Amino acid sequence: MPNDRIIVDLSDRSLYLLDGSNRVIRGFPVGIGKMLTQTPHGEFTIINKQLNPGGPFGVLWMGLSKPHYGIHGTNNPSSIGKEVSHGCIRMFNSDVLTLSSLVPIHTRVTIRP
Template sequence: MPDYRIIIDLSDRQLYLLDDDVVTQAFPVGIGKMVTQTPTGEFTIINKQPNPGGPFGAFWMGLSKPHYGIHGTNDPSSIGHIVSHGCIRMFNDDVLALSKIVPIGTRVTIRP
């Protein structure tokens, strides 16, 4: 049984998918602006929703910190930049691929 977890490294703007502590995939992400920084710490994925509407792209995965999540975007040029209101933005194809792999309850570590 896979033991998935996610590490988001804000300094290099990458999301790493680990299986049993081995990095299996890496994805570029957009992160929070200076005034709306992405929170650091330990969280879990608490819900998943396809096609959430608005600026959230093709998929939303809510984190255990209220109002924060990992989601797609309708502005792909923002990926790799410091642009969001604190959420983790991914390319729609990437967030869809990730959402098929990680279950609700997956641990998410966000580090500076």
């Protein structure tokens, strides 16, 4: 939906999809950046999507407007809910596919502490 947006709440390691009225439509657990490579805070947008990007990125990559950062699946599902990444937002593969089907490119992403 065009007015939907994503909020990533680092403190509870969750990603929320909100509708145009700021109501939570879906919530997902996420893995976030570790102490030395923390997930950046701020306002971003999804700029691209790539199926099967290879490596540790699971089944899908959604690139953010901050270069080298994205929301992606993982080949290590036990990392979800932990501070383990190099700053990206990790999701279960099934969750990132669901999210990707619900949000278009240019969706706003707010990452808050």
